[in-house]
Amino acid sequence: MIKNKITLNVLADITKKIGGVNYTQDENKVLLIFNGSNIDLKKHIEGLKKIQEKGVGFSLAFSFMGERLLDVDYIIKELRPLKVYKEEDIFNIEEIVNTYSYVIGTNVTMNTLTKVISGMIDTFIPNIIWAFLYKGKPVYLNFSSVRNYLGGPSNNKVIKDMIEDKIENIKRMGVTEINIEDYSKEFFNYDSREKDDIPQGEVKEESNNKIRIITERDLLNYKSKEPLIIRKGTIITPLAKDRAKELGITLEFKM
Numbered sequence: 426m427i428k429n430k431i432t433l434n435v436l437a438d439i440t441k442k443i444g445g446v447n448y449t450q451d452e453n454k455v456l457l458i459f460n461g462s463n464i465d466l467k468k469h470i471e472g473l474k475k476i477q478e479k480g481v482g483f484s485l486a487f488s489f490m491g492e493r494l495l496d497v498d499y500i501i502k503e504l505r506p507l508k509v510y511k512e513e514d515i516f517n518i519e520e521i522v523n524t525y526s527y528v529i530g531t532n533v534t535m536n537t538l539t540k541v542i543s544g545m546i547d548t549f550i551p552n553i554i555w556a557f558l559y560k561g562k563p564v565y566l567n568f569s570s571v572r573n574y575l576g577g578p579s580n581n582k583v584i585k586d587m588i589e590d591k592i593e594n595i596k597r598m599g600v601t602e603i604n605i606e607d608y609s610k611e612f613f614n615y616d617s618r619e620k621d622d623i624p625q626g627e628v629k630e631e632s633n634n635k636i637r638i639i640t641e642r643d644l645l646n647y648k649s650k651e652p653l654i655i656r657k658g659t660i661i662t663p664l665a666k667d668r669a670k671e672l673g674i675t676l677e678f679k680m
Contacts (some may be wrong), residue, residue, distance in 0.1 A: 454482045454507065456525040458550050459500070461490030462532035462570035468605055469531040469567070470503050477504065479638050480662035484525065486510040488537070488550040515549045522556045526660070527563035529603065530554070532570040535588070542594045556600045565603045568592050644668040652677040 457473065477483060483504050487497065489512040501509065510521065530537075532548075541558075542549035557564050571588055572578055579585050596602060639655070639663040647653060653673035655661065661669075661676070669676055 432567075444573060445677060454484065454525050456510075456521065456528050456553070457483050457506075457534075458486045458488075458505070458528055458530045458553055458572070459491040459495055460488050460532055460534040460537055460550060461494040464502075464570050465497055465605055466532070470500065472533070472605060473529070473585075479640065479660075480664060481638075481660060482507050483508065484508040486514070486521075486550065486553060488542065488548065491550075510549075512549045515552055517550050518556050521553065522560055522562065525562075526624050527552060527565065528557050530564070530566040531605075533566045533568060533592075535574065538568075538591050539572055540593060541598070542591055546601070554582055556599075560679055561599070564600045566595070566600050567605055568601050569605060636666055639665050640661065641665045641668045644672060645675060647674060654679055 431512050439505075444487070455476075468577060474484065483506050485500065485504065485506045487495070487509075487510070492511050510569070514521065537551050537554070540546065540548065546552040546555045554564055554566075571592065578587070592602070637656075637659045639661045641662065643669065644653075644665050655676055655678045664677070668674075
């Protein structure tokens with residue numbers, strides 16, 4: 426298990442270079458947060474890699490327990506992050522929030538969930554979630570660990586109701602729940618789009634708070650002479666931006 430932050434970031438840089446990863450657009454940078462739960466970790470990693478294939482760059486943030494309980498080496502090797510953060514980076518929260526477009530949490534624990542709802546942001550991961558919500562930036566969390574503590578759902582109805590109540594509370598704060606089953610379809614929904622579904626002159630936000638990804642193919646199918654209006658939360662891949670320049674398509678970003 427890697428303990429030293431310098432070693433973490435050196436390893437991340439090596440794996441990024443070996444994998445040929447080059448992410449330069451700020452709007453394509455995503456922060457992945459990891460608590461101490463490893464429930465379905467490999468499934469989460471495989472799903473996240475599908476998103477990464479679309480030109481999205483990941484950085485990783487580990488809680489104190491996550492750094493010690495998870496296979497950090499494996500996660501870094503598979504995801505080839507831009508950067509790795511750990512608990513002492515709580516002092517750099519403002520910089521982190523300004524650097525990344527949104528947060529994905531694969532296995533949020535009850536401890537983190539309770540702290541965010543209560544406003545107790547004295548540790549790293551709850552502070553990240555709180556700060557992104559505070560700034561109105563998208564936060565996507567998976568609650569498998571909360572619902573399956575000790576390997577399965579609780580037999581205690583009061584506890585089950587309490588869990589669901591906390592989940593609903595954090596969702597009211599602005600969190601969107603994500604599904605582990607298929608990140609590419611359920612989270613980004615880019616595989617299910619028709620070729621000509623890009624509106625003439627505007628790209629609207631997906632329903633159900635799902636993020637839209639604009640790819641090179643979308644720009645090739647864009648026939649309007651009007652600027653392409655990009656709404657908040659939409660991600661444009663680097664290849665799509667290059668294609669827009671080649672085709673003379675103006676990209677207009679709106680909040």
